[in-house]
Amino acid sequence: MLDKIRYKRLFRSNEFVIFLILLGLSLTIGIINPAFFTVSTLFDTLRSSIVFLILAYGLLPIVIAGGIDISFVAIAATTSYATHMFLLNQGYEGGVFLYYLIAGVAGIFAGLLNAFLVTRFKLPIFDVSLAMFTMWYGFNLFFVGATANFSLPKGTVGFYNIFILTAQDPNVGETGLHVSVLLALGLGLFVWWFLKYTTLGRGVYAIGGNREVAIRSGFSIQSIFFVIFGMMGLFSAIAGVTQAFLSRYFNPVIFITQPLDVLAAIILGGAAITGGSGSIVGTTLGVLVIQVINRALILTGIPVEWQRFVVGVILILFTSIPALRKLRAKRMGHSNLVQSE
Amino acid sequence: MSEPIIRVEHIRKKFGGVVALDDVSLAIYPGETCCLVGENGSGKSTLIKIISGVYTPDEGDIYINNKHYKKLTPIDSIGEGIQVIYQDFSLFPNLTVAENIAINHQLAHRKKIVNWREVEKIAREGLAKINLTLPLDELVENLSTADRQLIAIAKAILADARLIIMDEPTTALTQKEVIALFKVINDLKERGISTLFVSHKLNEVREIADRTVIFRNGKKVLDQDARGIDITTMEYHMTGRKLDSTNITFSPPGDFNSPLLTVEKLSLQHAFKDVSFVLRRNEVLGITGLLGSGRTELALALFGELPVDSGHLYIEGESALIKSIQQAVRNRIGYVPDDRIQQGLFLDQTINDNIVISIIDRLITKIGLVRSRVKKDVSSEWIRKMAIKTPSGDLPVRTLSGGNQQRVVLAKWLATSPKILVLNGPTVGVDVGSKAEIHELIRQLSSQGIGIILISDDIPELFQTCHRILLMRSGRIAEEYAREEIDEQYLYQRLIFSDNPTVVASEDQWNAR
Numbered sequence: 001m002l003d004k005i006r007y008k009r010l011f012r013s014n015e016f017v018i019f020l021i022l023l024g025l026s027l028t029i030g031i032i033n034p035a036f037f038t039v040s041t042l043f044d045t046l047r048s049s050i051v052f053l054i055l056a057y058g059l060l061p062i063v064i065a066g067g068i069d070i071s072f073v074a075i076a077a078t079t080s081y082a083t084h085m086f087l088l089n090q091g092y093e094g095g096v097f098l099y100y101l102i103a104g105v106a107g108i109f110a111g112l113l114n115a116f117l118v119t120r121f122k123l124p125i126f127d128v129s130l131a132m133f134t135m136w137y138g139f140n141l142f143f144v145g146a147t148a149n150f151s152l153p154k155g156t157v158g159f160y161n162i163f164i165l166t167a168q169d170p171n172v173g174e175t176g177l178h179v180s181v182l183l184a185l186g187l188g189l190f191v192w193w194f195l196k197y198t199t200l201g202r203g204v205y206a207i208g209g210n211r212e213v214a215i216r217s218g219f220s221i222q223s224i225f226f227v228i229f230g231m232m233g234l235f236s237a238i239a240g241v242t243q244a245f246l247s248r249y250f251n252p253v254i255f256i257t258q259p260l261d262v263l264a265a266i267i268l269g270g271a272a273i274t275g276g277s278g279s280i281v282g283t284t285l286g287v288l289v290i291q292v293i294n295r296a297l298i299l300t301g302i303p304v305e306w307q308r309f310v311v312g313v314i315l316i317l318f319t320s321i322p323a324l325r326k327l328r329a330k331r332m333g334h335s336n337l338v339q340s341e
Numbered sequence: 342m343s344e345p346i347i348r349v350e351h352i353r354k355k356f357g358g359v360v361a362l363d364d365v366s367l368a369i370y371p372g373e374t375c376c377l378v379g380e381n382g383s384g385k386s387t388l389i390k391i392i393s394g395v396y397t398p399d400e401g402d403i404y405i406n407n408k409h410y411k412k413l414t415p416i417d418s419i420g421e422g423i424q425v426i427y428q429d430f431s432l433f434p435n436l437t438v439a440e441n442i443a444i445n446h447q448l449a450h451r452k453k454i455v456n457w458r459e460v461e462k463i464a465r466e467g468l469a470k471i472n473l474t475l476p477l478d479e480l481v482e483n484l485s486t487a488d489r490q491l492i493a494i495a496k497a498i499l500a501d502a503r504l505i506i507m508d509e510p511t512t513a514l515t516q517k518e519v520i521a522l523f524k525v526i527n528d529l530k531e532r533g534i535s536t537l538f539v540s541h542k543l544n545e546v547r548e549i550a551d552r553t554v555i556f557r558n559g560k561k562v563l564d565q566d567a568r569g570i571d572i573t574t575m576e577y578h579m580t581g582r583k584l585d586s587t588n589i590t591f592s593p594p595g596d597f598n599s600p601l602l603t604v605e606k607l608s609l610q611h612a613f614k615d616v617s618f619v620l621r622r623n624e625v626l627g628i629t630g631l632l633g634s635g636r637t638e639l640a641l642a643l644f645g646e647l648p649v650d651s652g653h654l655y656i657e658g659e660s661a662l663i664k665s666i667q668q669a670v671r672n673r674i675g676y677v678p679d680d681r682i683q684q685g686l687f688l689d690q691t692i693n694d695n696i697v698i699s700i701i702d703r704l705i706t707k708i709g710l711v712r713s714r715v716k717k718d719v720s721s722e723w724i725r726k727m728a729i730k731t732p733s734g735d736l737p738v739r740t741l742s743g744g745n746q747q748r749v750v751l752a753k754w755l756a757t758s759p760k761i762l763v764l765n766g767p768t769v770g771v772d773v774g775s776k777a778e779i780h781e782l783i784r785q786l787s788s789q790g791i792g793i794i795l796i797s798d799d800i801p802e803l804f805q806t807c808h809r810i811l812l813m814r815s816g817r818i819a820e821e822y823a824r825e826e827i828d829e830q831y832l833y834q835r836l837i838f839s840d841n842p843t844v845v846a847s848e849d850q851w852n853a854r
Contacts, residue, residue, distance in 0.1 A: 196455070199447055199452055202455055206433050206444070208435065213431045213433060276433075
């Protein structure tokens with residue numbers, strides 16, 4: 001009996017719906033172009049998802065707490081690009097680790113600045129992030145540099161093709177799964193654990209559900225915001241550095257068009273824009289759906305511009321499912337009676 | 342007699358020049374259900390806030406568990422086992438039942454990591470203490486108001502409450518749910534947990550109180566054993582004047598042959614079925630029923646907010662189609678919602694603006710500007726007619742008391758000169774004094790020719806205002822009475838117990854206590 005309820009809940013969950021969408025999409029594309037069902041497509045899709053996943057994992061807790069932030073992409077661009085230019089000036093020849101360390105620390109500070117402005121001056125999260133978005137990109141272009149930089153330190157050049165798994169693909173020959181998949185996986189697991197098993201993480205949901213009550217219950221809004229914004233800054237920096245090494249150049253305006261795509265993936269993953277809900281599994285599936293659409297449109301020969309259109313249509317369809325459900329529940333729930341006939 | 346849990350002596354609290362509490366003393370003993378009654382502004386909420394440590398009194402002493410507190414903080418108050426259940430219940434709608442119950446425990450013990458097994462265990466224990474089973478992994482947003490309240494109580498008990506303060510706990514509950522709540526309060530009593538029950542509803546106070554305390558204008562005017570205090574006495578002490586509820590004059594309603602409104606076989610899936618009735622001119626027609634009987638849906642359907650699946654409406658004999666609010670307004674049907682704050686008023690706008698909002702199209706010039714002169718004249722006339730107590734119509738509605746806010750809602754609809762007015766719980770959350778005045782107003786309106794449909798589960802209210810009363814059950818009109826045929830007790834019985842034998846049984850136990 002209880003199991004039945006559990007299954008029913010699973011089937012009605014947002015995660016399950018988005019999983020079905022992902023499955024349906026993949027099958028459709030595979031039927032149109034069997035080339036989709038190859039190891040190389042799988043590895044490529046995952047590779048292009050890595051950075052988006054990391055960005056989305058960093059943003060998710062803020063969305064759950066009821067905030068919308070777009071500055072994370074600017075933090076990613078500025079921390080990665082500035083770190084690179086700094087190390088290049090120093091004549092650094094080592095590996096990627098120092099990049100992650102310096103950019104990561106800078107990212108945390110950038111995130112904490114958002115949190116400080118939001119908690120200290122009671123500014124709306126979105127307003128602060130809008131300002132920071134513009135400010136960081138501007139800072140990067142004006143003070144650090146305005147052109148893409150292709151000269152990588154010796155120790156980092158090989159990073160782009162370190163694979164944890166390789167396979168033979170009949171069409172393209174040897175193909176591999178990049179090691180940074182593990183990075184995304186690890187960060188995802190960490191946020192999942194943070195949101196589900198720490199009191200701070202539950203506080204994130206509590207704030208999103210009812211901020212007043214959260215304060216009254218004794219959650220420290222300030223410390224929760226500092227933690228989740230710090231995390232967002234760190235994750236953004238990691239994403240920025242990873243993206244640069246995967247594409248083998250540093251771009252001062254990287255991701256500038258992407259913040260809404262990441263937000264779309266999170267919403268597609270079942271998070272409410274008003275806060276209070278959202279999950280790592282859903283977010284992961286949301287990112288994958290967008291990446292699969294992206295890849296599919298290339299494989300089926302549909303112009304790339306269509307990708308945005310299709311994602312938009314899916315978002316509308318998907319977000320209207322819970323709304324329809326609520327509407328039906330409202331009609332039914334106005335009275336709980338069961339008609340005698 | 343045992344030591345009181347809390348004793349306050351000679352409390353005085355001023356806000357600016359206004360004395361909110363004047364030399365008030367009160368003691369609450371273990372296992373006691375103490376009812377605190379008073380009109381809005383009588384000082385009830387100030388006292389609650391002093392007991393819970395939110396306000397510091399200007400003068401007076403507080404003793405909790407025999408310990409003297411000169412300055413009581415909320416932390417002290419909670420530490421001494423005093424828990425306030427606010428009207429919003431302090432719950433998280435997006436979290437599960439289990440987590441809502443256990444979350445304070447988690448925070449109080451400064452746990453950094455969540456152990457979900459323990460959360461479930463704590464929640465189960467908490468619910469068991471009030472003999473309740475609820476699905477632990479259901480989200481609170483999917484629960485009824487009554488269940489949410491019980492969760493709030495379970496939370497309070499888990500915090501080792503010795504005194505639970507309930508602020509207007511029955512406002513959003515149906516009669517059945519009120520009975521369930523009273524059972525919980527009595528269970529608490531057996532555990533030695535006291536309840537301070539703050540309410541407007543005098544019949545409930547009579548039912549649950551061991552001791553009744555009445556405040557008026559910041560002073561305690563009555564504090565005695567609840568037995569032997571009847572509702573009239575309570576009303577007298579609350580208002581300081583005699584409210585005459587015995588010889589009300591009802592204006593004679595019109596003829597059945599030329600009705601104002603005829604409703605034929607109205608049906609809406611999952612709400613009501615084959616509802617037929619007539620409303621005469623000059624008549625107040627009461628529609629009552631439990632929550633879920635379809636009464637609210639019927640009200641919304643008559644106002645076009647829930648379009649019906651089938652059935653016909655005739656206004657003054659002519660067929661009328663009402664599928665939208667606009668059509669209802671065009672047919673001169675007005676609707677006063679039960680939640681005036683959310684659905685009826687713009688609290689931060691002025692009284693004038695609120696009154697004229699529904700007739701704004703009649704007050705604009707050719708180029709679309711509002712004639713502010715005319716607007717002011719119209720609204721001051723309504724302020725006078727409805728006796729809204731305010732120094733100026735330019736003040737925001739927020740500054741008015743509940744009773745006066747309700748008058749603004751009524752004025753807003755009366756300004757449209759409706760033929761038919763649907764009132765849904767017009768005095769929910771309104772104090773006794775204003776309530777009597779609103780009832781008088783309803784009778785006056787009906788004598789002026791407006792047909793009124795009054796949806797309410799407040800039985801005395803129905804008897805104060807209605808010519809006829811329809812009783813809804815499971816989406817159908819089950820019974821119809823003329824007011825003279827029956828008395829309040831009989832209607833109460835019919836409303837609650839007729840279709841549910843198990844409830845009758847528990848009610849018997851209830852009476853046997």
